[in-house]
Amino acid sequence: MTKKRTVKRKVKEPEPTNEQAPVSEESENEEDEDLLQAVKDPGEDTTDDEGIDQEYQSDSSEDLEFESDEEGNYLGRKVSNEAEEGEDDDEDEDEDEDEEDEDDDSDDDSEESDADDASATPKDDQPSSSKAAAAQTKEPLIEIIPRDPSKPEYEDSDTSDEEDIRNTVGNIPMHWYDEYKHIGYDWDAKKIIKPPKGDQIDDFLRKIEDPNFWRTVKDPMTGQEVLLTDEDIALIKRVNSSRIPNPEHNEYAPWIEWFTSEVEKMPIKNVPDHKRSFLPSVSEKKKVSRMVHALKMGWMKTTEEVEREKQQKRGPKFYMLWETDTGREHMRRIHDPVSAPKRDLPGHAESYNPPPEYLFDEKETKEWLKLKDEPHKRKLHFMPQKYKSLRAVPAYPRYLRERFLRCLDLYLCPRAKRVKLNIDAEYLIPKLPSPRDLQPFPTVESLVYRGHTDLVRSVSVEPKGEYLVSGSDDKTVKIWEIATGRCIRTIETNDVVRCVAWCPNAKLSIIAVATGSRLLLINPKVGDKLLIKKTDDLLAESPNLDIIESERIKTAVQWSNAEPEEQEKGVRVVITHFKPIRQVTWHGRGDYLATVMPEGANRSALIHQLSKRRSQIPFSKSKGLIQCVLFHPVKPCFFVATQHNIRIYDLVKQELIKKLLTNSKWISGMSIHPKGDNLLVSTYDKKMLWFDLDLSTKPYQTMRLHRNAVRSVAFHLRYPLFASGSDDQAVIVSHGMVYNDLLQNPLIVPLKKLQTHEKRDEFGVLDVTWHPVQPWVFSTGADCTIRLYT
């Protein structure tokens, strides 16, 4: 029986049990005992095999469950075991006692337990038997497996393995059987039927009637009720009050000295000590001397020394790494090293006690706090603080973070060498002479010619510079005296006047007026009387035409003398076009004039010859929407500006000479330098382009002087000046000097911005013209005025 116990203790250990384990332990124990007590009774000494056998024999069915855990066939064996048990029932006790005798020596437990066993046997009889009795009375159905009456129920085990084996379902949650009638299977594999369940009234009645009701407990495994014995209750009480469950156990039992503490005078054994037990060992002596020698020689080190050396070795060793300050040894380095820029040094604002103006006021604080999500936009990356004394300065909360960010910068930030421009903005402005050195040029507005009632489209000056002609959207042409600003004559036309042009020939006094689709040649009847007469005569008779005009021209243009009522107004010749005319321009001699009809497709540009009253269409194909045309002042060249480009044609050879690329969206006008080598082009995309015709087909200079579309540009005939008028209501006068020296590039200096026109319907200045002699500029605007700047 005690043997069994040892086995069970083994079971409880966490390591998986095998059958060998208890056996080996047993054998060890045996050995120990052997050593302790000199051979006592060798005859009784159990062999290993015997031990195992006994084990199997002695084991009750409960124990077996665990012993054979790994062997898989345990059920069968159990069954057989049980069968045996039935037979062995009576012998059980005897056997056990036999075992006791046998195992007595081998038992590792003390004799005490044996004694306990012996004493407990008769007492333990009672509870089990009473229990059995109770079970029999209550549940006659269930076959009670007989227990060993001599075995105390709780003594041999307190593990959960000590299940009631009457039900064979094992250690499972019993609620699995809730829905069944039975509660498990007994050893014969028959169902254990659940006892009938009384209702609450029954329970209550029993509670009243049965004096033992309080000590009745339901066994969950079998479903039967168990009456607890007095011992059971006493045990439960002891357990509850955390005392040792065994009531017999005496905690204050007298101490038994198993090994005597007194030193015996006489030896227990009579054998004298061997010589070597009191003589020092020679081999050890040799070893030690060898060690001492090694320590002396430093071949061996004590643990302390070793430890110290390790300590020393641990830290880094420093030595003279660089021999000189600047000398460099050739070593492989990373390619093209770029050293990281240093951190910015702190300014006054970072001081702990800054001047008061650096501290944030409320507005700045608010702004600073608002930019929490985009700190890079902040003016300062910290908020300046002022502390009364050094003692009050706390640790900077973002210090660690800043150091970390710097570390990130150092290893994660891409580096590149960049040239940092440290220049003043002024340096980028090209060095130009001062406008004061480039006088004369118009600086102030001196006269305003009022009288028109709608925007004034165009203006032109008499070659002698005394009179001015202007055409307006109010369908009138007005002739003004420049010096006084008086309107001398108003000529009404039938349509909007798009363009007026005074004949540049000083020996004629003719104005070409483009109104609607008619081109009127008007004798203004101002100035020299003789001249007026001569002009009238010239225009009166139409020369005989012996050339038959082609159909293409005929359908486009008709020449006719003016009607009598128009004659009175001064109109002499009317050239009727097939489309509205946008622009008219004279050749320098005053015999030819060109008109532009943007809607005329391939007949949009026409050249008229006044003396022969003949028209020509220079182009057979349209190359784009023609914006304006221009005669070269000296050469027989003809400039045609389409939306994007300017083409220059030779009129004699009748071929294209050059195509100027403006790289702009829409050309508005152009003007040629009196010498004929430089062309100025204005565009609606705010730019003015200066072309040097000798140099290239691309603009020599692009000027963005205006803030809005540039409407017109004009060169002065004598002075090196040009003016531009734009929708931003400004007339900008610039100096444009062209040198005779071919190597010297033209000098362009903006001189003066004249801004007196008023804005009306997004329009500002529509046309600019220079006085032929004086440095005066005329501008017409959408505000129905013509202004003179001198």
Added chain:
Amino acid sequence: MRRPKKYESGEATQYISRRAALRKLQLSLNDFRRLCILKGVYPREPKHRRRAQKGSSEIKILYHTKDIRFLLHEPIVWTLRDYKIFAKKSGRDRAIKDFRNLKRRLALFPEIKLDHIVKERYPTFIDALKDLDDCLTLLFLFSTFPSLHLIPREQSNLCRRLTIEFLHYVIASKSLRKVFISIKGYYFQAEIKGQKVTWIVPHYYPFKPQSRQEVDFKVMSIFVEFYTIMLGFTNYRLYHGLNLAYPPQFPSSMLQDNEDTLKDETSFVSERIAALNFELLRTDKVQEDEEEPDIDMELLEQDGDSKRIIKMKQEAQEIARLRNLFKGLKFFINREVPREPLVIIIRSFGGKVSWDSSVFSGSTYDESDETITHQIVDRPSLSTQYISRDYIQPQWVFDCVNQRQLLPTNKYFLGEQLPPHLSPFVDAKRDTYIPPEEKALHDPSLIETHAQSDDESEEEEAAQNEDDTVDQELLDAQLQRAYQQETAEYKKYGGPDGVNEDEEDTDDEDFDDEQESDDEEEELDEKTKRLQEEKKKMSVQSGKVHKVNKRQLHKAEVDEHRLQARMVKPRHRNLFRKLIREKQSKEKEEWLLRKKRRNIDNDTKEAKKLAKREAKKAAAAAANAASQLGAK
């Protein structure tokens, strides 16, 4: 001939993305990071990102191919791989509880050796000095750290040792030049071998637990790993340059980890400071009192006196004076004052310093020492004071160093409102706002004129105005009357041509004449009238001064400038606009600061005036009361 394919040459082959680099080096990202930090390899910004990234335009981290190839040959790559192997094997040992093997392995832990990398990254010693800023700042921070998961105590101890060694060098070589108390920490700038080395010592104890997103200590720890080695070698060379023994020997109690320092942060700090207040051992056994200046003066004199050389000479003299700024002064630091920066500063400018021995270790003399010249106090009042010394606030020391002279202590007395502490790092000739205090520094004449006399004179005026306005008017009226009487008498008794020559007064005189004409005789009257008429006819009309309308002129000029600005070349236009915008914002900033300052000044003046008036009133009331009492 084979046609060259796209991205087979040029920029595309010069750069390699990080992913590709990892593949090539066969390292994990962590190891690669470590390698990059230690070797100083950093990503590059390509000229044309699209080309460098073989056509893709997303932003990748690109490294130079040559750098990566360079890393390929680095011996520490093998050490990093050994680490990996070590971790695997020791992990296995631990798992199977083979502790004997584990112990053996731990003893053979692969040490990383960084000496050659220091040499390679900084081929000359000067290069190392140039890059010392970040190193010192980080090590000073780490020297205050407690033992952390990723930062072993050993590392922070090593940092502490090295930084103290460096500070000792600075003290011994007297190379400290500028100091500044910022809200972030104390800035120090030393000039070592012509290189300006700036570092920050954080205020107090900056460590705070941080989230990993905020601060990754692992990365910083790798940096520190390299920087400690670098600073060690630098210190070694610096010490040898001064004939000092390296490593310096401190008293055994200092810088040893005992339980006290591990537990208590204050004792940890106090030991650090105590170690600073300690003279170093010299190898040459000669106490050098006078060190020769850096620049040989005589040589300079021979060179002649161009402006630059004169300037250099001045600078050298000034620095020579600065180095002995506190020589002969004895400081005592009260216990509430942060001692570390002050000890560094005072000692590196030749002063002697001590503190309360009962509170902190390492003090050299006691508070009762009569030879103490300055006691640094940072509290509003002190119960026991010695007459023989100045009680000053700590800012005095900093300001003295920055201005390179001993400032008068009256502004820094105990409990005094301190003047603003200005940064010494700003350029004096910059074109941004300069506060009046700084202006006064460069031009001492401004101090009186601007700050004080103005205030006083104005105040006086104001006071006078208040008090004397009534009296003044009275006096004026009396004078006027007397003058009129006088003139009347003069006209009566003076000759007929008693008319003043002043043209301005003619009207008055006419008026007077008219008044008087009744009294005068007719003849005289006519005569004078005629004379006057004649005179009127003769009178010369004063010429009109041609007034130049300054505003118009200015406008014209601005217009002209604007027009010219439109002639900027198209390729410079954007740059020009940017510059102009920058300039404008700078001007705005300056204007704002100036305005703020003006408002503040006005406010303070008002407050002062009010206070003064109140005081006067109170005094007058008191006097009244006294006189009444006396009368009774």
